[in-house]
Amino acid sequence: MSSLVWIDIDADAPDGNLRELRRASGGGALMCAVVKSNAYGHGAREIVGLLPSADWFAVNSLEEGLELRGLGVGRPVLVLGHVPLDRLGEALGAGLRLTVYNRETVAALGRLVSPSRPARIHMKVETGTGRQGLPPEEAVSLAMAAAAVPGIEVEGLSTHFANIEDTLDHSYAQHQLEVFGRALGLLSEAGLNPPLVHAACTAAAILFPETRFGMIRAGIGLYGLWPSRETWVSAASCGNPVPALRPVLSWKTRIVQVKELPEGSYIGYGCTYRTTRRSVVGVLPVGYADGYDRALGNSAHVLVRGRRAPVLGRICMNLTMVDLTDMEPPALEEEVTLLGRSGEEEITAGTLAGWAGTIPYEIVSRISPVLPRRVVRGAAPEGVGGY
Numbered sequence: 284m285s286s287l288v289w290i291d292i293d294a295d296a297p298d299g300n301l302r303e304l305r306r307a308s309g310g311g312a313l314m315c316a317v318v319k320s321n322a323y324g325h326g327a328r329e330i331v332g333l334l335p336s337a338d339w340f341a342v343n344s345l346e347e348g349l350e351l352r353g354l355g356v357g358r359p360v361l362v363l364g365h366v367p368l369d370r371l372g373e374a375l376g377a378g379l380r381l382t383v384y385n386r387e388t389v390a391a392l393g394r395l396v397s398p399s400r401p402a403r404i405h406m407k408v409e410t411g412t413g414r415q416g417l418p419p420e421e422a423v424s425l426a427m428a429a430a431a432v433p434g435i436e437v438e439g440l441s442t443h444f445a446n447i448e449d450t451l452d453h454s455y456a457q458h459q460l461e462v463f464g465r466a467l468g469l470l471s472e473a474g475l476n477p478p479l480v481h482a483a484c485t486a487a488a489i490l491f492p493e494t495r496f497g498m499i500r501a502g503i504g505l506y507g508l509w510p511s512r513e514t515w516v517s518a519a520s521c522g523n524p525v526p527a528l529r530p531v532l533s534w535k536t537r538i539v540q541v542k543e544l545p546e547g548s549y550i551g552y553g554c555t556y557r558t559t560r561r562s563v564v565g566v567l568p569v570g571y572a573d574g575y576d577r578a579l580g581n582s583a584h585v586l587v588r589g590r591r592a593p594v595l596g597r598i599c600m601n602l603t604m605v606d607l608t609d610m611e612p613p614a615l616e617e618e619v620t621l622l623g624r625s626g627e628e629e630i631t632a633g634t635l636a637g638w639a640g641t642i643p644y645e646i647v648s649r650i651s652p653v654l655p656r657r658v659v660r661g662a663a664p665e666g667v668g669g670y
């Protein structure tokens with residue numbers, strides 16, 4: 284049965300990327316696969332089954348954690364986000380590990396735990412990202428209070444970096460690492476040494492050996508994408524091993540109408556494009572409701588039979604128009620690549636991000652979860668991806 288818009292997932296790429304990240308980061312740390320937000324838009328259901336080498340999984344929400352358990356994932360699952368106090372029992376029942384940074388959460392867990400239903404918590408330290416977490420002294424005091432409750436195990440201490448992806452200057456990350464080190468020192472002085480210390484995302488793991496500790500929380504790299512151009516440039520120039528990452532996802536659609544329009548015709552809402560010649564226009568059944576960013580209007584290209592076709596006019600909710608004038612007119616329902624390779628050409632998530640004024644993370648994580656994901660086995664390796 285054919286689809287009009289769909290995602291192809293290269294079955295071998297996720298685990299290959301995870302093994303590459305493990306290799307490039309020295310192999311000493313556990314690999315936690317970050318599969319939050321529908322596995323960065325790739326499809327959590329499909330991706331978790333393609334990561335046999337992952338030691339842990341991380342998700343954002345309770346619902347995502349329960350979904351993984353429903354899919355039969357028996358490996359440890361860490362919830363990175365807040366679990367509502369009145370749903371902590373569900374998390375414990377599913378054996379999910381919790382990221383904790385609120386006294387209320389510790390108090391509620393104290394009322395819920397039992398020998399058969401322990402809580403394993405990971406205390407989050409605020410080191411300068413200004414989002415979840417407690418400053419070192421408070422994190423340590425809450426960790427000590429939690430550890431004193433029978434049934435609560437402080438299994439981990441964690442933090443998250445603010446700008447490793449954004450800059451070639453890593454002095455702020457170094458500062459964050461020092462703050463995190465202070466929390467670790469204080470905790471150790473108090474006699475508590477959580478078995479799992481973790482701080483590194485993809486960029487940190489590749490660029491900063493000191494951030495790897497016992498576990499790496501890798502997201503974007505698993506999907507074969509570089510966090511940013513800066514990370515790619517840094518990796519290539521810093522002398523550390525560079526992982527050979529292979530993009531996991533291709534985003535495809537089909538042409539639903541080919542039409543000729545005379546010179547001077549307007550195309551799309553707002554009449555923002557006007558043809559300057561007799562034009563052959565392809566209509567694609569994909570739009571911003573599918574996650575194809577509205578900012579791609581009049582800027583992106585798509586690939587048809589290995590050739591670039593520029594997007595004409597604004598992206599509609601469910602439709603996009605492209606210029607086919609300079610190629611052999613494609614047939615109705617011919618395949619079009621929005622993201623991925625076609626012949627010698629490739630449109631990467633980084634390229635789309637540049638056109639849309641955003642980052643590759645947003646391009647992929649906003650692909651509509653209702654689009655079909657097809658796992659393609661034995662896809663020919665198409666080389667490694669750059670930014």
Ligand SMILES: Cc1ncc(COP(=O)(O)O)c(C=O)c1O
Binds near residue numbers: 503
């Ligand atoms: C807390 C936390 N850890 C790890 C990651 C993974 O980061 P990356 O996708 O850059 O590897 C994220 C992603 O946003 C995160 O929020």
